[in-house]
Amino acid sequence: MEIQLQFLSDLNFNLDVWKRELKFQESEMDYFEEKLEHIAIRNLGKDVMIQLESFQNKIIRERHVMGELRHRIRLKKRDIAQAKFDSNHEVKFHEKHILLKDEMKTFVKMHYDLKEDMMDFFLKYL
Numbered sequence: 371m372e373i374q375l376q377f378l379s380d381l382n383f384n385l386d387v388w389k390r391e392l393k394f395q396e397s398e399m400d401y402f403e404e405k406l407e408h409i410a411i412r413n414l415g416k417d418v419m420i421q422l423e424s425f426q427n428k429i430i431r432e433r434h435v436m437g438e439l440r441h442r443i444r445l446k447k448r449d450i451a452q453a454k455f456d457s458n459h460e461v462k463f464h465e466k467h468i469l470l471k472d473e474m475k476t477f478v479k480m481h482y483d484l485k486e487d488m489m490d491f492f493l494k495y496l
Contacts, residue, residue: 381467382450385443388474392436392443395481399429402488409495418495425491428484435477442470 406422413419446467 382447384467384471385447385450388470389440389443391474391478392440395478396433396436398485399433402485403429405488405492405496409492412495414495421491425484425488432481432484439470439474439477442473446470 403426406425409418410422
């Protein structure tokens with residue numbers, strides 16, 4: 371039973387870290403959108419506007435994915451809070467946790483790739 375509680379506590383910790391990571395990335399997207407607006411106001415031509423629109427679309431998509439991940443994290447935290455402490459739940463939680471972990475890992479990588487592309491764009495046009 372004590373091992374089960376520790377396992378659930380570890381899962382809950384990971385979920386909290388991921389939740390904070392998503393919040394940070396959301397604030398970055400707010401900041402990047404502001405910078406895109408500064409570039410848009412300058413009306414630097416069609417090619418720049420096409421790139422800018424592409425970044426805006428990627429931000430919209432990223433925010434959607436963030437919302438889905440936050441929702442899954444909330445559901446997982448609720449499941450942990452309601453868990454009955456038996457070995458079947460541990461297996462179920464572990465399998466779902468691995469899937470969510472992989473999705474978070476992929477999302478973070480994609481976020482930082484987008485961030486690097488946007489930083490290059492900002493260096494060029496701000």
